[in-house]
Structure formats: C-alpha cells, structure tokens
Amino acid sequence: MLDKIRNIKWRQVGYFFLSIVALVGVGMLMSLVNKKDQVQVCSALKVMVEGKETFIDQTDITSMIQEKFGRVVGRPLNEIPLQKIETELRRSPYVSEADVHMDMDGTMKVQVMQREVVLRVINQNGQEYYVDSKNQKIPVTLKYVPHVMVANGFIGEGYKKSLEPVQTKAVKDLIKVVEQTKNDELWSNQIVQLYVNNERDIEIVPRVGDQQLVIGNADSLSYKLDRLTKFYTHILPKVGNDAYSKVNVKYGGQIICERKGEWFMDSLQMKINKDNLMR
Template sequence: MKFKFNLKREIKIGAAILVILAIIAFTERRRGEVSIKDISVKIDNVHENHFLDEADVMDLMQLNQQNLKGAEMTSVNLKDIEKRVKAEPFIRDAQLYSDLKGNVVVSVELRRPIARIVRNDGPDGYIAEDGRVMPVSDKFTSRVVLISGGYIRQLLKQKTVDETEEGAQLMELIKAIRDDEFWSAQIAQLDIDSKARITMFSQVGDERIEFGKPDNLEVKFSKLKIFYKEILPRMGWNKYKRVNLEYEGQIVAE
C-alpha cells in the first residue's frame, strides 16, 4: 500500500487546526473576562398555567438577581443551576445559556395539568400531561377533571401515572375527556376504586355513571352520548340515578 504525501495540503490542514484552537482559546479567555450583565427569564405559559413566575424561577436558581449581576461568567456553573431548576415538579424542561456579551437566558417550560387528585388523607395534587404527579399551587388553580378514590394510593407510588397498563388507560381516558368539548364540559369527577373501576359524576344531573375500567373508550363514550342526547331529553334530566356502560351492546339506566 502506497501513501502519497502532499506537503501543501498538510500545511493547510495544520494551519486550519491552529486557527480553530486559537479561536477557542480566545473565546474562553473573553468569556472569563465577561461579567454577567443581565438575566432574562422566559416562561412558556402557552396554556396559561401560571404556577410559577419569574421571581419563583430566580428563587429556584438560589441566586439573587442583583448579586448574580456583575459576577464573572466563569464563576457561575450554569449546568448546576439548570439541574436545580429542572428538579422543580411544575417544570417540564429548562435551558440556561449565555452569550459573549454577558447575558444569561433562563428558558422554562411548565407542565400542563390534565386532572386534579383530591383526597381526605393528604394534600391534593395534579396529574400532568406527561403523567407526572405534581403539587397544587397557591398561585394558580387549574380547572380540570377531579380524580378521587382508593386507586389514588397506587398512582402516588408511581413515578408517572402511565407506568402500568391501567395507568396508561386512565391517562387516555383523561385526555379523551379533555380533548372533547362536550365531555370536558359534562364530566366533573372520576371516582376510581382500588381495582381501577371508575364511577363518573357529571356537572349537570344527579346520575352516577358506572364506566368500569378505563377500556373500550370509544364504545362506552358512544353509549353515554346516546344516553345524554337521546334518552335524557325524552325522559327528563332527573329521571335516573344510575347509568351502567359495562354491558356489551346496551345501556342500563335506573
């Protein structure tokens, strides 16, 4: 095997490497000389979930904005601060970065709640869109479907609600309610027993809807819509106290 040595090419490659190294060294030196001039906190509130504000994010950073300003950039570990911010349950993601002018930007994406856990033996909480359970907030209350019952203890043991098959089905049910204008307005609460059997309570009417396990959603919701659209208008909204959707091909109303 023969190798052909090209002196001019090797010189060009070597010169390019030296230039790149020089630029890196210059950039690092400039960064070391730069002090933090400004801090910008950007919070993604596209869904209007104001659980945190800019002051809360600054507190999570465990740094006072005035003290941080003027500090040398090399004395601040942005990765450590980013990790600390991401540990907050309300925050789904966070990115911290700086530029050569001394500006630090903190970009935060908040979790979106889709259900609220209510219980008598402990504090309430929210189920987020990504399945995480997060605490309630004094700053903001989200209007979402309520979750109660013995199954809550199982949910609180999991890192995310959808870790189990039944949990994943429950998430699909909650999202189906949220994404449908009629059901999101009609269904107020899901009471789930220890065996993951669901009883629904509506915003209008006194009926108890025995939904069963969170499976066959399309079939069960189709039957429930028949009940609301065709049966109740004829029979009256206070006619029935119990509606069962678990039997195949029929609706049981008493």
C-alpha cells in the same frame, strides 16, 4: 531548475499555506475568546418560563438561582456554574425541561418548560396531588390552581414524593378517561368531575342533569362513552333530565337506567341495547 519550478503544483501549495493561515487564525481567535471569557462578566439575567401552567414564574426562577448560587449579574462568566444551575432547575417538580446558557454579549439566558397537568386527585384520606402528562405526581401548591379535571371518592393511591409514577390501575383508568374525553365536544363540556364509588367504579359527574353516570373501569372506554352518547341523544330528550337517577354502561351491550328506588328499562333502551349487541 526552471523545469522543477514549473512542475511544482502551485495550486496545492497555495491551499496548503491557506490552511496553515486559517488554523493559525482560528487558534488566535479561540485564544482571544477564552481570554475574553475569563474577564467578561455576566451583564444580565433573562428568564423565560414556557408552558400553559403558571406554577412558577420568572421571579421564582430568579430567586431560586440567587438563593442556591448567589447573584450572577456582575460575576465573571467562568465563575458561574451553568450546568449545576440547569440541574437544580430540573429538580423542581414543576419543571419539565431547563436550558441555561450565555450569549456572546454576556447575557445569561434561562429557559424553563413547565409540566403539563392533566388530573387532580383527592384520595379517600383527603390527600391531594396532581398527575402530569407523563403520569408522574406533582404536589399541590396554593400559588396556582390549574383548570383540570378533579377525581375523588374511594381512591386508595396516595402521594409520597414528587415525580413518583402513578402505580394503581384505578388512577391510570381515571387518566384514560380524561385523555379520551378532553378533545370531545360533548364530553369536554359535560364532565364536571370524576368520582370513584364504593364499588371502585368510575362515575362521571355531569354538568347537565344529576344522574350517576357509571362506566366502571376504562376498559372498552370508547364503546361505553358511545352508549352514554346514545343515552343523551336518544333517551334523555324523550324522558327529560330528571327521569333517571342512575345510568350504567359498565356492562357490555347495555344501557341500564334506574329511577329512584326501582330498576327500569324502557323499550327505547332495549332497542339501543339490541343494536349495540348486533354490532
């Protein structure tokens, strides 16, 4: 009998009983937590709105929750539809992401990330909309006007519903121009607006000078902007801001400058064009 007792692996037996005690403890704890959740009420509502835009704020989010789901503070936690609130928040055209959860102290936390706007479009019929960083359209609101590039002129694409994707190459090209120039030291300061002329070419409206800067579409955009940079650094200092009414880099290997009423290309331009063609 003593030999049998000595042969028992007491360490394993101890681990076995400890496991049982742990499982029982976890079960009791979960039971207590569930019971607490059934009786605990929401003690507070905390809303955090993130992002560089201010289309919506904490007051807007709080009002939306109360209008759709009623007052949450003071209600039992198990009666608050957290998932439905989260889904409803994500339906807003100005919301990119939303997270709704409860803290242990009964605080309902709502975290919202706003959409980032990159372009404001005014089409040829006067219809306006924004385009966000995911190339989706969002409606214009009087509450907030973001500081973004404006594009107008002969733009055919309109707005039907929020979050519909951009469809036409024309608007996609305008977005490419914005993305290409927003972090460039020269062009981020020099571009005031984008304009689509009656030939459907994109023009840059400059801050300095009143020339029409024609780039055509967004194909070979870096190359076209490089030629416009050469215009500003090589030609403009020699002739002055008022020498030309139009500068066209639409065509490969050329910087075509026009005076009012006449076409003109000086020897400096021809040298730059030759250098470009030899690249």
